[in-house]
Amino acid sequence: MPLFSFEEPEPKLNPPISCWREDMPENHEPQLVPPQLHWLTTLNDTFLEIPRYSTEVAWGGMFVCGVFISIFAIGWGWFGFVMQDGLDGYWMIAMGLMGLMVFSGLALFCLKMYFVQPRDQPLRLNRKRQKIYIYEYKHTFFPWLKWPVTIRSYNWADVHGEICYPGARLDMGYQLFGSVCEPGTNNVIARFIIAKDSRERSSREQLCQIWSYLCVYMQHDQVVADPDSPGRPDDWRPRKADQWPAEMELESTTAPEHAVTQK
Known part of the structure; x- marks a missing residue:
């Protein structure tokens, strides 16, 4: 033992x-x-x-992704116009514009997450x-x-x-x-x-x-x-949290006897 x-x-x-x-x-x-x-x-x-x-979100990563995707979206749209030169129809331009719209939406999502959504x-x-x-x-x-x-x-x-x-x-x-x-x-x-x-x-x-x-x-x-x-920590900006719903604001900040008085 x-x-x-x-x-x-x-x-x-x-x-x-x-x-x-x-x-x-x-x-x-x-x-x-x-x-x-x-x-x-x-x-x-x-x-x-x-x-x-x-x-739940890597906030710095969202900013980097937003910038990278924005550059890629512009490059994709420009590439479509350049490749269309000398070709019949407008299908390369259409592909460029479609890619620009899709990637711009993704870039907007990432940048909004970083600059607007509260943390x-x-x-x-x-x-x-x-x-x-x-x-x-x-x-x-x-x-x-x-x-x-x-x-x-x-x-x-x-x-x-x-x-x-x-x-x-x-x-x-x-x-x-x-x-x-x-x-x-x-x-x-x-x-x-x-x-x-x-x-x-x-x-x-x-x-x-x-x-x-x-x-x-x-x-x-x-x-x-x-x-x-x-x-507040610097990376918790740019927005504070939204207001609490009125009913939960009252309940979470008062004693039980206050709620009875309010009724």
């Missing part, structure tokens, strides 16, 4: 998140690290709002109601359509924290997820990203601090109002 034995930690949720690294302490338990946020939008006695960066999908935690609200966009392919907004809400007691580390080149770095389980079980029914950090050494600890902050706040304890990175 060996003198020492070490058991590898195993995920407790079913199913575990892909590329799992660590389970966070339960949100009702004392937290093991000091609470600290990267960024903060609103903090008061009723609700907390933090900005959340959209990770901030905030989270709100209402400690009077003990609920979390997740603001998300439903992506559409057509560049001229506005992305519809969806709001998901869950009981905070059903939310567990998990840290993963995807190995993909474009999505590398530790990520903190909230995993929603069926009440009283470890069976996951939904997941949402809370924060992401691509820095190697300190990022895992910083994500633990973010989880600690959310838990301490929802436990009605005192938290520090100043985040460690004031302002």
Whole structure:
């Protein structure tokens, strides 16, 4: 029998998140690290709002693709006119114009994604109601359509924290997820990203601090109002998130007794 034995930690949720690294302490338990946020939008006695960066799109890649496709579209159209010289009919010009229209549409989509589509999908935690609200966009392919907004809400007691580390080149770095389980079980029914950090050494600890902050706040304890990175990150511009729907704005920012008074 060996003198020492070490058991590898195993995920407790079913199913575990892909590329799992660590389970966070339960949100009702004392937290093991000091609470600290990267960024903060609103903090008061009723609700907390933090900005959340959209990770579904490689924003810099969209800009590069948009520029490259724009140049290609112009070159394709010019090539059609040049090749038509000396030929009967206009089929080369038609091909050039058709390609120009198709590639211009793709370039418009990429450039609109970079310059117009909002990147901030905030989270709100209402400690009077003990609920979390997740603001998300439903992506559409057509560049001229506005992305519809969806709001998901869950009981905070059903939310567990998990840290993963995807190995993909474009999505590398530790990520903190909230995993929603069926009440009283470890069976996951939904997941949402809370924060992401691509820095190697300190990022895992910083994500633990973010989880600690959310838990301490929802436990009605005192938290520090100043985040460690004031302002908005440069690559989160050019637009802020759209307004919350009126009904969800009221619910997510008020205590239950306020809603009864309003009725």
